[in-house]
Amino acid sequence: MWKLNRRARQATLIVHIVAAGAWIGIDVLVAVLVVVGRFGSDLETRSLAYQALGAFVVWPMLVSGLVCLATGLLLGLGTKWGLIRYWWVLVKLVLNVVLCLLILEALRPGMPGVGRYGRELLTGTADPAVVSDLVFPPAVSLTALAIATVLSVAKPWGRVRRAARPQHERSLT
Ligand code: HEM
Known part of the structure; x- marks a missing residue:
């Protein structure tokens, strides 16, 4: 079986942790x-915040999520951990894929509207319904990434399937 050597594993792990950290930071x-x-104090600041959200958020977030996923896949496949061998890796894989899909399918389509809302705040024509659900993406993502970080460090729950016992042990029971 192909495995990462020590240096490659360390380098991949560093990129993995930096990508995860960047994702959490974003x-x-x-x-x-x-x-x-x-809740900003004046209209200009609030308008700028929404325009920044509309313009800058999606792609850096998606790139860090995909780098985290790609390096996670390498680390899983290239070490003893595997991808579906241990619960903590499998759950992280599912979380990472679901979060990337949510960025693409749920967050990205609404972002141009959020930028527009920011500009319309200054002209008094903004419709608050456009931004009413905006608190959920960072709340869901931060919760999932915090869980992934805890799983990475604690590595709980053991193997997905118990290793088969040797033949002679089975015949004793
Ligand atoms: C969901 C976002 C993720 C976060 C926040 C995250 C975070 C981390 C962190 C902080 C570590 C270092 C733990 C340590 O050295 O004690 C780690 C290691 C690891 N991660 Fe992730 N990870 C994520 C996604 C993934 C995915 C999708 C996979 C696999 C498909 C994966 C597989 C691994 C493996 C196998 C290690 C152990 C590497 C080793 O010890 O050589 N991670 N992760």
Whole structure:
């Protein structure tokens, strides 16, 4: 079986952790922009926060999610952990794929409207319904990424399927 050597494993793990950290950082930034957009002290600041959300958020978030996924796949396939051998890896894989799909399918289509809402705030024609659900993406993503981080460190729950016992042990029971 193909395995990562020590240096390649370390390099991949570093990129993996940096990508995960960047992803969490972008989520925190999104949360801050959403709060400033909703509760900011003046209209210009609120407008800028929504315009920044509309313009800058989706692609950096998706790229860090995909880098995290790609390096996670390499680490799983290239080490003893496997991809579907241990629950903690399998659950992280599902979380990572679901979050990337949510960025593409749920977050991205609404972002041009959020930028437009920011500009319309200054002209008084903005429809608040456009941004009413914006708190959910950073809340869901940060929760899932926090769970993934805890799983990475604690590595709980053991193997997905118990290893088969040797023949002679089975015949004793
Ligand atoms: C969902 C986002 C993810 C986050 C926040 C994350 C975070 C981390 C962190 C912090 C570590 C270092 C743990 C340590 O060294 O003690 C780690 C290691 C690891 N991750 Fe991820 N990860 C994510 C996604 C994935 C995915 C999708 C996979 C596999 C499909 C994966 C597979 C692994 C493996 C196998 C290691 C252990 C590498 C080793 O010890 O050589 N991760 N992850």
